[in-house]
Amino acid sequence: MLRKLTLAALIAHACFSLANAAEKDTTHPFDRNTEDLTAGRGEPPMLGLHWTRELAGSHNARPSSGSPLMTFHGGKIMPTAVTQTIFWGPSWASTSFAGDKITGLDSWYGGHSNSNYAHTTDEYTGTNGSVGAATSYLGHLIDPSTASDGKSTSAILAEVCKMVKSPDPSGNGYYAVYTDVKRGGAGYCAYHSAGTCGGYPVQFAFFFNLDGDSGCDPADTLSKHSQGLAALANVTGHELEEARSDPASPGAWYDASGAENGDKCAWTFGAPLVTLSNGSQWKLQGEWSNAAYNAGTGYPNSSGQRGCLSGL
Ligand SMILES: [Zn+2]
Numbered sequence: 001m002l003r004k005l006t007l008a009a010l011i012a013h014a015c016f017s018l019a020n021a022a023e024k025d026t027t028h029p030f031d032r033n034t035e036d037l038t039a040g041r042g043e044p045p046m047l048g049l050h051w052t053r054e055l056a057g058s059h060n061a062r063p064s065s066g067s068p069l070m071t072f073h074g075g076k077i078m079p080t081a082v083t084q085t086i087f088w089g090p091s092w093a094s095t096s097f098a099g100d101k102i103t104g105l106d107s108w109y110g111g112h113s114n115s116n117y118a119h120t121t122d123e124y125t126g127t128n129g130s131v132g133a134a135t136s137y138l139g140h141l142i143d144p145s146t147a148s149d150g151k152s153t154s155a156i157l158a159e160v161c162k163m164v165k166s167p168d169p170s171g172n173g174y175y176a177v178y179t180d181v182k183r184g185g186a187g188y189c190a191y192h193s194a195g196t197c198g199g200y201p202v203q204f205a206f207f208f209n210l211d212g213d214s215g216c217d218p219a220d221t222l223s224k225h226s227q228g229l230a231a232l233a234n235v236t237g238h239e240l241e242e243a244r245s246d247p248a249s250p251g252a253w254y255d256a257s258g259a260e261n262g263d264k265c266a267w268t269f270g271a272p273l274v275t276l277s278n279g280s281q282w283k284l285q286g287e288w289s290n291a292a293y294n295a296g297t298g299y300p301n302s303s304g305q306r307g308c309l310s311g312l
Pocket of ligand 1: 047048049050051238242260262263
């Protein structure tokens with residue numbers, strides 16, 4: 001057993017150490033590692049790490065043996081997502097720090113429902129039905145207390161449980177926690193995970209402050225968004241689509257290397273800008289579609305596999 005790994009060791013382990021992959025789930029050496037990689041016991045697993053641009057190459061370009069298709073692993077999907085954002089950290093009280101990020105992400109989530117981008121994930125089914133393109137957005141909450149750095153998934157879950165008084169009782173709540181903490185040496189930009197608040201299953205995601213962070217920057221030069229907002233929006237799409245298609249243990253859709261639909265198209269863009277259902281436009285990396293790969297209609301990912309949908 002490996003306990004209390006340093007973050008550097010976590011990344012090295014997650015990327016390269018197949019032999020020591022989680023005892024509980026050896027099919028998930030990467031994003032879905034259920035091993036206790038962070039501090040303490042009882043951590044919810046860190047699913048769907050959105051790798052930095054630097055690490056995404058080594059992650060996604062691994063020589064894969066066999067089919068690139070994602071397969072079903074017997075679990076639930078999210079038939080819908082009841083989304084809410086939480087802006088955590090004292091900096092969010094500053095209008096100069098917040099800039100266009102809060103209003104912009106409000107617009108992003110508001111425009112997600114029934115967008116073509118939401119439709120990129122609706123081919124996937126689970127024990128509780130199909131992923132639907134309709135989602136709803138409950139708006140944002142602001143917590144000016146000092147934010148956690150995300151290394152402990154339990155700390156992020158605790159923040160969600162503190163801020164969300166009435167989690168969606170159907171278990172389709174998705175709570176995205178945007179912190180003011182810089183990434184530092186972490187090899188990922190964001191992640192999603194799952195837990196419970198007051199007995200209700202919840203999905204949640206963690207995001208670093210990506211202002212000026214070239215390792216997590218989609219280099220959006222076309223929209224009018226600030227760089228920090230554009231960077232958050234790109235990883236926001238990635239985490240939400242992964243949560244919808246693979247929300248929690250025992251897992252629903254991922255490939256033989258543990259990559260979820262966002263991971264398989266990480267840092268590849270099928271269109272200059274994607275337009276959501278409210279007309280807002282964003283530079284968003286694509287999402288993997290088994291159907292598009294089989295039909296040869298997707299755009300290629302970083303391994304040249306034509307299974308990515310832009311959501312255009
Ligand atoms: Zn991911």
